[in-house]
Amino acid sequence: MAIAGLIITLLGFLISVFSLSVSASTSGRLVVVLIGLAVSLGGIIGVLNPAYMKNAIWRK
């Protein structure tokens, strides 16, 4: 799961970069960049961190 979290986080960055070619309009780019940012944050907070929390020292 940790690897999946990392991949999702990186994917968010790539989505944001591709906003430059997906749309020529500022608002279109804004939406795509925000999606990319949300994907990256989701990868860290929603996937990667919970994967590490499973084995957290306080659970032992």
Add this chain to the structure above:
Amino acid sequence: MKTTRLLLVLILCLTPFAFAQAPAVPAAAPSAAAPPVAPAAAPAMIADQDIKSLAGPDAKARENGDPDGSLTGTISDVPVTDANKGLTIGDMANQIGQNKIAINFVWTLVTGFLVMFMQAGFAAVETGLCRVKNANHTMMMNFMVYGVGMLAYWLIGFAIQMGGVGAVANLGNSPVLSHEFAITLFGKPFGLWGQGGYFLMHAGSYDVFVMVLFLFQMVFMDTALTIVTGTAAERWKYAAFMVSSFIMGAFTYPLFANWAWGGGWLATLGTGFGLGHGYADFAGSGVVHAVGGITALALGIMIGPRIGKFTRTGKPLAIPGHDLLIVLLGCFILAFGWFGFNPGSTLGASGNGALRIGSVAVNTMLAGMAGSFGAMLYMWIRYGKPDASMSGNGLLAGLVAITAPSGFVNPVGSVIIGLIAGVLVCLSVEFVEKVMKVDDPVGAVSVHGANGLWGVISVGLFADGKSNYGGSWNGVNGNVTGLFYGDPGQLVAQLIGCATLVGFVFTFSFVVNLIIDALVGQRVSAETELAGLDLPEMGALCYPEFEVKTQSVGA
């Protein structure tokens, strides 16, 4: 003929400064009653002969001393290149140019010295917020990160970051750093890293401009590195810290810094894709603080919380630091150093709009004030007491947030940015601790990560379009303007910067530290952690005459 040519050179030298700094004068409406205006008289021509007729102070007068300073620093002090010709207009013009660059060199160096002193502030804050049993270890990390980071940056990092920056007008327009590796993406050049200036050498020689730039950029880089030591404090293996910091100083920080400040792809989002003035980060909310804070988050997740930070049900427990006095003293040192961080980022005090240093400095202090107020009031209202350490973190949060916009916003915008930062740091600390369950002893992820991102975004909102640094920014004519002042494209450029920080820098830092974890191990043993890191890791206690209590895990 020669005199005329020299005069032209002199006029050309002075003209750009006048354009850069003079406020725009609105054209007066023609008045019917006004008499016809006579054509302006041609400017008086200055010849070498005029200069030769000028005399310095009388030698006899100098013998009586110069109590009011009026006899020191006169035409007698302008160096003459050819004694046979005497003083010429060329000599005067060269002296003007040299004076401009001298002012800017001294300004950049002195502000760099101030930023270097911030290392002491970070050391005080982090050590004060840790327990007595880890004080030597925490202080040593803050001490050695200076040397480790500098070595990595001198060997590799500086060239990656600034090797392709090109000429910097305020520092003499030297062309020696102009080798950027770029790929073509979406039909546009994407600068990825610099390729000049390894070991600060160029074609077997070196350049005074490179030295000034290195000193200033090096202390910025070290600031980013020292942020991480706070989050991983009290459980980070010292050897892993050394390796991790070296790689961050050599690659992680310089890569993003190149993209933002070294002529890389984020800086060219304006020229290449019409997004405002490209990613604009005046002094490094993103480049320095968010890179540090996000790397700290990566390490905080990987290394896990300290023993005793959370109960078995996941409820966070407070582990108070050992010296609140030194924490707040450290915050003041940092606030002082920030007057180097932000105003110094003009890279000069003369020419190309650099007189805005006054505005930058005031914006910095206002945002810091607003940040400390925001955090103190939030804690007072929510928990009934004006928490001291969070007030200190509020001050730092305000300063972090204003770092990127300090050169582009007005005082009202600065206070709003700082106030939001002060509240944001409290909310973020709660989120990181209670929701993510990441243990961050000093709140570095919230102070530098969350507020670094907020600072980057705030440029895209609050930049008022009134700054003017030589007529353009990142190669785009005009002034950086945010959404509230009419340019939504700037906000998009800023958000792409944020996405790069969250998506790329986090992933890169995580993978690097994962490899270090596999090779060296990131975390000390439970026994070492319970005993305190000072003796097992460093071989000496910070306070040998203190009785260190370790009866409970939270002690």
